[in-house]
Amino acid sequence: MPPPKSDLPQGTLDLLILKVIALGPIHGYAIAQRIQQISREALQVQQGSLYPALHRLENKGFLAADWKETETGREAKYYRLTTKGRSHLNAETANWKRLATAVGLIVNFADGEAR
Amino acid sequence: MNEKRLDSELRFHFDQLVADYVRQGMSDADARRKARREFGGMEGVKEECRDARGTLWLDSTLQDIRFSLRSLRKNAALTITVVGTLALGIGANTAIFSVVNGVLLRDLSYPRADRVVALFETTPPQLPQASAAYLNYLDWRRLNGTCQELGALRWGDFNLTGSGDPERLHGRMVSASALSVLGAAPFIGRTFTPEEDRAGGKPVVLISESLWRRRFSADPGILGRSLTLNGNSYAVVGVLPASFEFPFRFGSSVEDVATPLAQSTDPPMQDRLFHPGIRVVGRLKTGVSVETARADFTRIARALAQEYPKANQGHGISVTPLKDVLVSGVSGRLYLLLGAVGFVLLIACANVANLLLARATAREPEIAMRTALGASRLRIIRQMLTESLLLSFAGGLAGLLLASLGTSVLLKSAARVLPRSEQIGMDGRVLLFTFATAVFTGLLFGLAPALQFSRSQMRKSGRGIVAGRHAFRDLLVVVQVALALPLLVGGALMIRTLWNLRGVDAGFDSHNMLVAEISFSPAAVSTGPSIRRAYADLIRRIERIPAIDSVAATGNLPMTGDDSAAPIWVEGRPAPKTESDLPIGLLYPATPDYLRVTKIPLLRGRFINQHDSEKGSPVMVIDETAARNLFPNEDPIGRRIVVGTGGPSQIVGVVGHVKHSGLDDDVTARFHLQLYYPVVQLPDTFLKFVATGVQTFVLRTTSSPLGLDDALRAAVRSVDPEDVVSNIRPMDEIVAGTLASRRLLLILLGTFAGIALLLASVGIYGVISYSVSQRTREIGIRMALGARPGDILRSVVGQGAILSLTGIAAGVVASFFLTRFLSSALFGVGRTDPLTFGGVAIGLGLIAISASFLPALRGSRADPLAALRCE
Numbered sequence A: 001m002p003p004p005k006s007d008l009p010q011g012t013l014d015l016l017i018l019k020v021i022a023l024g025p026i027h028g029y030a031i032a033q034r035i036q037q038i039s040r041e042a043l044q045v046q047q048g049s050l051y052p053a054l055h056r057l058e059n060k061g062f063l064a065a066d067w068k069e070t071e072t073g074r075e076a077k078y079y080r081l082t083t084k085g086r087s088h089l090n091a092e093t094a095n096w097k098r099l100a101t102a103v104g105l106i107v108n109f110a111d112g113e114a115r
Numbered sequence B: 001m002n003e004k005r006l007d008s009e010l011r012f013h014f015d016q017l018v019a020d021y022v023r024q025g026m027s028d029a030d031a032r033r034k035a036r037r038e039f040g041g042m043e044g045v046k047e048e049c050r051d052a053r054g055t056l057w058l059d060s061t062l063q064d065i066r067f068s069l070r071s072l073r074k075n076a077a078l079t080i081t082v083v084g085t086l087a088l089g090i091g092a093n094t095a096i097f098s099v100v101n102g103v104l105l106r107d108l109s110y111p112r113a114d115r116v117v118a119l120f121e122t123t124p125p126q127l128p129q130a131s132a133a134y135l136n137y138l139d140w141r142r143l144n145g146t147c148q149e150l151g152a153l154r155w156g157d158f159n160l161t162g163s164g165d166p167e168r169l170h171g172r173m174v175s176a177s178a179l180s181v182l183g184a185a186p187f188i189g190r191t192f193t194p195e196e197d198r199a200g201g202k203p204v205v206l207i208s209e210s211l212w213r214r215r216f217s218a219d220p221g222i223l224g225r226s227l228t229l230n231g232n233s234y235a236v237v238g239v240l241p242a243s244f245e246f247p248f249r250f251g252s253s254v255e256d257v258a259t260p261l262a263q264s265t266d267p268p269m270q271d272r273l274f275h276p277g278i279r280v281v282g283r284l285k286t287g288v289s290v291e292t293a294r295a296d297f298t299r300i301a302r303a304l305a306q307e308y309p310k311a312n313q314g315h316g317i318s319v320t321p322l323k324d325v326l327v328s329g330v331s332g333r334l335y336l337l338l339g340a341v342g343f344v345l346l347i348a349c350a351n352v353a354n355l356l357l358a359r360a361t362a363r364e365p366e367i368a369m370r371t372a373l374g375a376s377r378l379r380i381i382r383q384m385l386t387e388s389l390l391l392s393f394a395g396g397l398a399g400l401l402l403a404s405l406g407t408s409v410l411l412k413s414a415a416r417v418l419p420r421s422e423q424i425g426m427d428g429r430v431l432l433f434t435f436a437t438a439v440f441t442g443l444l445f446g447l448a449p450a451l452q453f454s455r456s457q458m459r460k461s462g463r464g465i466v467a468g469r470h471a472f473r474d475l476l477v478v479v480q481v482a483l484a485l486p487l488l489v490g491g492a493l494m495i496r497t498l499w500n501l502r503g504v505d506a507g508f509d510s511h512n513m514l515v516a517e518i519s520f521s522p523a524a525v526s527t528g529p530s531i532r533r534a535y536a537d538l539i540r541r542i543e544r545i546p547a548i549d550s551v552a553a554t555g556n557l558p559m560t561g562d563d564s565a566a567p568i569w570v571e572g573r574p575a576p577k578t579e580s581d582l583p584i585g586l587l588y589p590a591t592p593d594y595l596r597v598t599k600i601p602l603l604r605g606r607f608i609n610q611h612d613s614e615k616g617s618p619v620m621v622i623d624e625t626a627a628r629n630l631f632p633n634e635d636p637i638g639r640r641i642v643v644g645t646g647g648p649s650q651i652v653g654v655v656g657h658v659k660h661s662g663l664d665d666d667v668t669a670r671f672h673l674q675l676y677y678p679v680v681q682l683p684d685t686f687l688k689f690v691a692t693g694v695q696t697f698v699l700r701t702t703s704s705p706l707g708l709d710d711a712l713r714a715a716v717r718s719v720d721p722e723d724v725v726s727n728i729r730p731m732d733e734i735v736a737g738t739l740a741s742r743r744l745l746l747i748l749l750g751t752f753a754g755i756a757l758l759l760a761s762v763g764i765y766g767v768i769s770y771s772v773s774q775r776t777r778e779i780g781i782r783m784a785l786g787a788r789p790g791d792i793l794r795s796v797v798g799q800g801a802i803l804s805l806t807g808i809a810a811g812v813v814a815s816f817f818l819t820r821f822l823s824s825a826l827f828g829v830g831r832t833d834p835l836t837f838g839g840v841a842i843g844l845g846l847i848a849i850s851a852s853f854l855p856a857l858r859g860s861r862a863d864p865l866a867a868l869r870c871e
Helices: A012-022 A028-038 A047-060 A083-114 B002-023 B028-039 B042-052 B057-074 B076-105 B134-143 B176-181 B209-216 B290-307 B322-327 B331-362 B364-372 B377-414 B428-461 B471-502 B528-543 B594-598 B624-630 B684-692 B709-719 B731-737 B740-774 B776-784 B789-825 B834-860 B864-869
Strands: A063-069 A075-081 B116-123 B127-130 B147-155 B158-161 B167-169 B171-174 B204-208 B226-229 B232-240 B257-260 B279-284 B316-321 B513-519 B548-554 B565-570 B584-590 B602-605 B619-623 B640-643 B648-655 B673-678 B695-701 B724-730
Touching: A012 A028, A012 A047, A012 A075, A012 A083, A028 A047, A028 A075, A028 B002, A047 A063, A047 B002, A047 B042, A075 A083, A075 B002, B002 B028, B002 B042, B057 B076, B057 B377, B076 B331, B076 B377, B076 B428, B076 B740, B116 B290, B116 B322, B134 B147, B134 B290, B147 B176, B158 B257, B167 B724, B171 B176, B176 B279, B204 B209, B204 B226, B209 B232, B226 B257, B232 B257, B279 B290, B290 B316, B316 B322, B331 B364, B331 B377, B331 B428, B331 B471, B331 B740, B331 B789, B364 B377, B377 B428, B377 B740, B471 B740, B471 B789, B471 B834, B513 B709, B513 B731, B528 B548, B528 B684, B528 B695, B528 B709, B548 B594, B594 B695, B619 B624, B619 B640, B624 B648, B624 B673, B640 B673, B709 B724, B724 B731, B740 B776, B740 B789, B740 B834, B776 B789, B776 B834, B789 B834
Parallel strands: B171 B257, B204 B232, B584 B673, B619 B648
Antiparallel strands: A063 A075, B116 B127, B116 B279, B116 B316, B147 B171, B147 B279, B158 B167, B158 B226, B204 B257, B226 B232, B513 B695, B513 B724, B548 B584, B548 B695, B565 B584, B565 B640, B602 B648, B619 B673, B640 B648
């Protein structure tokens, strides 16, 4: 029984993708795998969201892509972070942390209240 | 490229997924199935990736176009119908617009042509635009402060003799200043100097490029060579390029020579009472408006009237932009045609909109499918508009072809009727017009199916047995009929006009009558006696040609644009204070057989005869209108009248009235008094002036006047080898020529009306057949419940009848207002003629009802069971 899937808040997917790519050039399938693994199967990224997001980020200039051979000898599109993408990632990460702390505070506070 | 990449990126993902499942122990087929389920629609993902990229506008447009082309090709029959309809509509509009553009919109070919004005002497009420007296022109030039320069032009034809065959050349006598007003720039040599442009100046001539090529084989050393014109030698000083043309041209006559006007020795040039065809052009000073110039010249006219009351009392000076003067006769009719052809386009649009609406209905499932697959509404509307625009561009392109074809056909018949017709052709403005028309029509008829789509969701929910009425399509039919009716009425009014004109008695018999222009050799015109002899010799010699019954010469032939006229005064009546109080008479210098040739009836007394020589007492023959107007309740015979500045002549006879300026000649129009006198009784100086111009000879033939040209030329040559015959044509042709502009209007209006009728009938047919097909189930049930085929027929035809009657009613109202623009072209029929209106309305109604009869018949014959089973 797979753990319940969480819906990703708006804009979060971009952050996850950028973060994963920041680790090194990677193709789309591996990005999906990696997010799934790292989140311990909690997050499953659908192709229908992943690829439009990748293309959107590439179009904005946060990502660049090269066609390279995989270890199995097939051509795949490898995404990597651009400088612009890296600074965007940093900004977004900071943002996310601020947001998470704030949301966490409220959620915990509300929990305490109910108790 | 991008598409391929996108595809392989996604395919890679899919393959990896499958590979992973296989590694987990699934069979290949199961792995694929699971992966496909998980992956969802590959196309959907692709579409979203494209959107995420913000796919280039061009890309999606190209995609729309490709899709549209495919879908249009699938419906070839419909596509061809639509493109054909649009080609007719756009083509007709382009053709008429190219005429409007060339004649009315394009600038004249002179430098800063908008600053060039034409000036006329006005003597209301007889002549709103008369040519100027030469001495008056000289005063205008001296006294005005608003024109940089004023110039004068006059017609002057010459006999070219010397080298080669003698030839009659069209020419102009022009002032040096006129050449500078018009910006004439010879490409060899120069224009006239002020020293040459005065009485007694050195005889010089400017020649046309065409004469230079024709007679001088484009000799670069032409300057210094000379031409023998009317027996005198003129030195060539320049060659005018073919692109230069003098204003006030008649038909296709191109001038080959121009000489200095001031050198002319014609006596009328030195008399203010004469208006020897002087046309005046001026170039306004910078910053001076036409209104300012008008005020200036009004002041001058007043001063001249004071100084020369006998000649100038009551005369004014009109100042009008040259272009307005040149096109004044046709601009109204051209805009009328442009409006008419616009109606045709609207009808075509309505038709196409109807066709596309029907198709949009048939495509509802397709559109529903695409919506389900995720196409946005906007995208679908865009796609539909793309289709419409593609159709209208195809129509526009085909229309351009049709237009260039149509224009060349049109020009063949219009060249004589239209001024500036050589300016008509395709240019940037015409192409822009066609393009704009195509876009406009595309949007116009494209909106209909797009609107239909936005409503289709709504209708689907309420679909029952009785198909909903399509108010919009019904409206289209009504509009089509309403637009077609004014065109048909216009065409019908023109048919009646021409019919009426054909029945008009011109006052003479043009049948079996031949007209030739003869110019006398320089030797023949040297003295009075030699001129009189020349007339007599020519007439005697031509009469000997077997097929010729009688011959006469005249100085003023009806319907040719000749209108030599002068004020007349009846001796014994109180002398008028000024010239302009006198009635104007048309003057016909003639030879004795003129009546016999023209078959103008002699009503009283006698016509001029052989005995009325220069030695006899001067005689005159007047027409019945002059008799009635000048001598009410009196016997004109024996009375004496004075014409112009001449001495008195005795009236010896009364003849029938002639429609001088055309079959539609109005007896109340400007000249209606007609006076004939023996040409040989003119004083020598005047006779010489008359004889140097072209002489019109009229010939009555015993059978068809065709094919006599050679015999005529030979006869004339045998009298004097330097006499020149030109412009031989049957009088019938001249009479028909006066109808040419109306005939052209009829042909064009008729064509447009025909197209409109065709399109409107097709429109009604289409809407009714569609409605029948929509009502199949309803009809089936009705018939199952006992309705007879006749009932069904009545119901369907009734629907068509209501639509067309509504359209006809609207069209009649519209025509009531619109025929106003046609009224100047009508003759013998009122612009709201009830018979015409009624006939057209009934005819259109019958056609409309028959157009709905066919589909009705099909509907009523339907098998009720089959009809019920349908859908």
